[in-house]
Amino acid sequence: AAEARLRSILETVPDAMIIIDERGRIESLSSTAEGLFGYKLEEVAGKNVSMFMPSPHREQHDSYLERYLKTGERHIIGIGRIVVGQRRDGTTFPMHLTIGELxxxxxxxxTGFIRDLTDQQLTESRLKDLQ
Ligand code: HEM
Known part of the structure; x- marks a missing residue:
């Protein structure tokens, strides 16, 4: 029942949101996250969230989760970080990531909340070009 409620929330939130289990397996994607990365939930459910990032984090992400579960030390949870995401077509983009626990x-x-920073970075570089 909790999972059905979770799904209905994710279909309606305007943000790109991804929910994973404690081993990194994709549990849910919001519609916006589907559009951003270019996958439907049915295609990626149960796969590792590391498929949404380029190397070297792709190979190391499992160990980040393990470290957190073992030590409780937070490096992104409750802090946020700008990282690089990777779309279905292999192209990468800057994104702001915040992580919560559920x-x-x-x-x-x-729960990962993602803000696509592509437009912001384009604007910044155009402003720089003006100077
Ligand atoms: C930790 C990268 C997406 C959950 C980390 C760390 C990095 C990273 C570099 C370790 C930070 C450190 O040790 O200093 C990325 C990249 C992503 C991504 C590049 C691009 C798609 C996600 C998503 C979730 C997630 C969508 C959750 C839905 C976690 C968790 C940790 C972690 C739980 C450990 C807790 C923490 O360090 O605070 N990630 N991540 N990551 N990531 Fe990701």
């Missing part, structure tokens, strides 16, 4: 019953999820 516990429903005995399940432990992470």
């Amino acid at each position: 516990r429903t019953g005995e399940k432990h999820y992470f």
